[in-house]
Amino acid sequence: MKKISALLLGLSLIALTSPALAAPATGEPIKIGDISMYSKAPEYANPYKMAVDLAVSEINADGGINGRPLEVVSRDSRMDPGEAVKLAEELFARDKVQIFMNCDSSAATLALSSWAMRNKIPLIDTNSDADSIIWKHGNDYVFRTIFGGYTQMSATIKMAKEQHGDKLKGKRWVTIAPNYEYGHSIIDAAKLVATEQNLDPQWVAEQWPAYGKLDAGATVAALKHAKPDVIVSLMLNDDLVKFVREGHKRGLFKDTIVISPPLAIPEHFEQLKNETPVGWYSVGFPVGEIDAPAFVKFREAFKVRYNEPPSTTGLYGYNGVQAIAAALRKAGSTDPEMVRNALEEVRFQTPLGEQHFRKIDRQATGTFWVGVSGLKGGKGALTNWRVEKIEDHAPSDAWILEQRTNANAMK
């Protein structure tokens, strides 16, 4: 009964929202290559794919791109940069795919972006938090819909500063981050931000466990030994769970301020359940509480189709397809160079409102949510959250330009 009513609701929603006259697209499909971490991180990649499929079917039902439907050709990168490049080569040479998007690790995305630049093919990155994708190693063919580590650090540290005021000044800071691009680039950002916000930090210890291989007991003891006041943590997934459990037992979090942008995503709450640490400054995705009309429409359409709410990766994948569709319409062609030019100019509609890619670094504009972690009904949740703008948390244009010029000089 519930299913039927959901179905009816869905049908009526579709009937209400789709323009009455649009006929489904029937022409030769326009292919979008998608190379994502399906087998290595399906908990992130599958919801991303679901949202991408939703976007594509909405666009196709609405007449496609000038009568041609979109078609997503998905491949599994196994989170392996070499494999990602190989698959891109294959899709490009054999299947004639001329535009790519992905939801992958920053390492795989960097490899793909280097390939994209060489072959002059646009790539939409929907998942890398590492800012080197658009700055240090940025190039003119890579566009990013998700926001990066600098933005996350800037917003969380700002919130912590507001809460603790001058008490945050001149403190002992420690960092713990996985030893790869993601960790290094966001810890760099944290150091930059803390100095920019005049916090006068002393960096007293850092730990760089290999991703997925955290030796929790010894690492937590080592951090505690440094007597930190502030902990910047980029622990993810299994490492996060170990870190939280061990940290609690060993009293690491007692009387410390923890800044951990990646903590408050629904995937982590799902894992940590009632052991979610309370009071950590984080960026999140309070999917059930957002009430912007465009977002509600997206959320309900997703629920009707999949019987679950969309995830973070889903949102940015959905936005990616919107950007591609808008650019294809504007370009009136599938020629990669024309599509790339169109991507630079185009304004596209997303559940978060109208967005565009900043000219300077091809980062999408938009909003995100920052708050502190808490517990609601025996499960983790982002509490006291507020909406922030990506544009308000970016380094100066001069700094970005310098980074990107260096990147291009090196090539």
Add this chain to the structure above:
Amino acid sequence: MGWRLSFFLIQFLTGLSSAAVLFLVASGLSLIFGVTRILNFAHGSLYMLGAFISYTLVQHLGDGVLGFWGSLLLASCATAAIGTIIEILILRRIYHVPELFQLLATFALLLVFQDITLHIWGPEDLLGPQAPSLSGSIEILGEAFPTYDLFLIGLAGVVITGLYLLLFKTRWGVLLRAATEDREMLANLGVNQKWLFTSVFALGSFLAGLGGALQLPRESVSLSMDMNVIIDVFVVIVIGGLGSLRGTVLSAIIVGLVRAFGILIFPEITLVLLFLIMAIVLIFKPHGLFGKAEDSVIASSQLASGALCPAPKWGRTLAVVIAAGLLTLPLFVGDYGLVLTSEIMIWALFAVSLHFIMSPGGVGVFGHALYFGLGAYATALLTKYLAVTMPVALLASPLAAILGAVLFGWFCVRSQGMYLAMLTFAFAQMVWAVAFQWYDVTGGDNGMLGIWPAEWASNKTAFYYMTYALCGAGILLLRSFIFTPFGYALRAVRDQSKRAEALGLNAMRLQWIGMGVAGAFAGLAGSLFAYSKGSVFPTSLDIHTTLNAFVMVMIGGFNTLTGPLVGSVIYIMLETEISRVSEVWRLLLGSIILAIVIFFPQGLVGAFNKRFIKVKE
């Protein structure tokens, strides 16, 4: 900053508690190795299964005292049962195949279990409950220390005592020790070894399952548990000496402590540290701390033996036809076909170099990716930091690989059998860890990007011809080496090392040079691989790269010369076609390896030769 006593003590206990878990898992593996002489990769799978099964049981039995500990115990028993089934169905069939085949077969099992576990439990990490009444911590000299870690240390003590009593105070223990000492003598005395082996396997699997189940309160249960633990555990039992319980205890403690304190001093090279200890121990104690030279080896360590003949006339004609066909390939296929064929040729060169060192060279290496990766990284580093041109890098990469082979080979040829395999594995893992963790130089697992071929070789056809020329020349050269006096000497050393030495051949030096030769061509393949992808990643050094080449050689057959070529074509085609459409690639790959080891050890070309060609004796 100074280390206070309390902190020192805490870190010491932390090290001991990680040693406790390592010991539980490693002791099972060591016992199994002692009697069966099989180094079982699938031990990691059993550990992982123990964790998954206990997670599921806890969901049903509840996380009270009875439910929690009952689940752990039941899960360990279930794992023991699974281990027993594996032993009866599969391992019994491979006790007599060469040891490297055994290693591969158990790795294949690990791959199969990865996919099975994925399909039963799904991809998400699962978080189990804390242990009832052990979830808190106690104060030690003013520092909090988890009670559960103390419990683990105590439990390891109990298990050590239990194992000691079992080994030295029961008849079963006497039999087990006798089997470890001299299996044939035991068989002659009328002891049914079959069931002795099975029971040891059950015990070892129980301990692995217990080790996994005990992780429930510490970490979430995930699909990467198997590989993470098995590599650590290999290091532990190799350091301790294969089959020695004392050694396992001691080396688990060493590894646990070095890790706990290493993190303080070298937070970024934790992975390298582990393999470094292993290499150092093996250099000074080639059989580990308490290991003995393997004198009663039931498995034959030779992968290949006997004569090798130059190709017959029709074979040469066929080779020329194929070579000519490849030369005209760009006329018939598009860019993608050329990319794929280039990749096959690169892998074929790598596979042939592995075949060279293992089959005619008689050195059972298990880390050939080391040279492939050295070549690839040499290319990338030279391009990035010295901006050398492609021809220079192509020349320098084999040299870098030779340098590696000279350095590592010197240690390797001094050991034998499983220790040699493990030493080569350790070196490969060590270099992998350096590439993976030395972020500032190698970019860590970002790899190194932008390693594109020179302008003149950048279009697909030009690159194809270059690959064709270099790989073709490499393969022919390696093949011709086999029929030079050097090649004959290598085979003499392999087949009759004592006689060869009596004739004045320096076995170690010959094998050392052999490793250099094989390494050089693997390095060339690695360099070409880097250019073909435009990038280099630590995966080029990891165990999967070694494994790929291994499987190629196995498909073709170890005791043939054309085997590796046929194998690489089949393998790359299979991988490209199947891994795209199938979600069970690991299951399939594992099954292929198992099938070859059990039913078809001579490989395709080997079988063909046996059926159609009478080799002149």
